[in-house]
Amino acid sequence: xxxxxxxxxxxxxxxxxxxxxxxxxxxxxxxxxxxxxxxxxxxxxxxxxxxxxxxxxxxxxxxxxxxxxxxxxxxxxxxxxxxxxxxxxxxxxxxxxxxxxxxxxxxxxxxxxxxxxxxxxxxxxxxxxxxxxxxxxxxxxxxxx
Amino acid sequence: xxxxxxxxxxxxxxxxxxxxxxxxxxxxxxxxxxxxxxxxxxxxxxxxxxxxxxxxxxxxxxxxxxxxxxxxxxxxxxxxxxxxxxxxxxxxxxxxxxxxxxxxxxxxxxxxxxxxxxxxxxxxxxxxxxxxxxxxxxxxxxxxxxxxxxxxxxxxxxxxxxxxxxxxxxxxxxxxxxxxxxxxxxxxxxxxxxxxxxxxxxxxxxxxxxx
Numbered sequence: 001x002x003x004x005x006x007x008x009x010x011x012x013x014x015x016x017x018x019x020x021x022x023x024x025x026x027x028x029x030x031x032x033x034x035x036x037x038x039x040x041x042x043x044x045x046x047x048x049x050x051x052x053x054x055x056x057x058x059x060x061x062x063x064x065x066x067x068x069x070x071x072x073x074x075x076x077x078x079x080x081x082x083x084x085x086x087x088x089x090x091x092x093x094x095x096x097x098x099x100x101x102x103x104x105x106x107x108x109x110x111x112x113x114x115x116x117x118x119x120x121x122x123x124x125x126x127x128x129x130x131x132x133x134x135x136x137x138x139x140x141x142x143x144x145x
Numbered sequence: 146x147x148x149x150x151x152x153x154x155x156x157x158x159x160x161x162x163x164x165x166x167x168x169x170x171x172x173x174x175x176x177x178x179x180x181x182x183x184x185x186x187x188x189x190x191x192x193x194x195x196x197x198x199x200x201x202x203x204x205x206x207x208x209x210x211x212x213x214x215x216x217x218x219x220x221x222x223x224x225x226x227x228x229x230x231x232x233x234x235x236x237x238x239x240x241x242x243x244x245x246x247x248x249x250x251x252x253x254x255x256x257x258x259x260x261x262x263x264x265x266x267x268x269x270x271x272x273x274x275x276x277x278x279x280x281x282x283x284x285x286x287x288x289x290x291x292x293x294x295x296x297x298x299x300x301x302x303x304x305x306x307x308x309x310x311x312x313x314x315x316x317x318x319x320x321x322x323x324x325x326x327x328x329x330x331x332x333x334x335x336x337x338x339x340x341x342x343x344x345x346x347x348x349x350x351x352x353x354x355x356x
Contacts, residue, residue: 018172018175018176018312022245022246041240043240050241050248052240052241052243053238053242053251055251056253056255056256082178124185128189137182137244137245139179
């Protein structure tokens with residue numbers, strides 16, 4: 001028999017820690033693409049008080065896909081929501097510019113539903129290959145239900 | 146076989162165990178999802194590392210080739226004398242990013258550094274062969290920085306995958322089964338108590354009827 005002892009408590013803490021870890025890298029506040037392009041070291045602060053750095057090469061690539069007005073409206077990093085369904089993920093589309101970027105990168109029409117563009121694992125791999133630092137994973141409460 | 150957890154057979158303990166089971170199942174879902182994301186990123190990083198290594202080997206081989214031509218043209222000692230003063234400070238932008246809870250380093254050569262040629266040697270005493278070798282060595286630098294980032298990312302992701310796998314296995318094969326077994330054991334114990342209680346009441350009823 002396993003005792004309900006310090007080992008059990010440690011296990012519970014460890015499990016709760018896992019929940020904290022997964023979303024530790026989320027940004028405290030997002031910045032627009034034009035603002036980031038103006039910074040010497042483009043970065044945003046994370047919820048765990050760390051720093052998420054952007055690569056200038058990626059920012060310039062994104063800037064080449066959209067016009068100046070859209071650059072000022074696009075907030076980075078783009079959030080990728082992971083839901084309960086393991087086969088798919090959703091790109092959170094707040095401004096509509098994300099839709100344009102996703103369709104250009106994945107070379108397919110992207111239709112947002114409830115402000116979310118659903119993409120599948122192979123498309124997610126492709127998206128992450130191109131936008132390594134300008135996208136960020138987000139584990140939502142939906143996964144817990 | 147999963148082990149029973151040592152608890153007092155009370156209803157409160159059963160409720161507590163059920164809560165623990167729900168938490169463990171939720172965490173298992175998250176950890177499994179995290180593991181699949183980490184594996185996906187690991188495979189992508191491994192592919193990128195192979196490509197970066199290939200680029201690095203190619204650029205180093207062409208740079209060495211250019212350097213050997215330059216040393217053949219100028220003579221090894223003369224070239225060494227020229228290049229000894231060509232050391233230059235290197236600036237790299239270092240940052241970090243987070244992939245599903247893993248902090249990954251991010252290195253980038255600033256544009257100014259990429260454009261700045263390594264030319265501290267005397268231009269009048271050297272030929273274009275040396276310029277060409279210097280230009281190619283700049284490319285080596287770029288690929289080295291890229292590979293450094295990828296290699297470290299690969300190591301960190303690998304370590305985190307191992308850790309997450311251990312947690313997943315512990316949840317799947319130890320924690321959840323033992324919680325389920327204990328809950329079943331407690332449920333059976335309570336049912337048995339109910340049955341005993343009913344039998345006792347029936348016996349009491351019979352005794353009362355006989356009197």
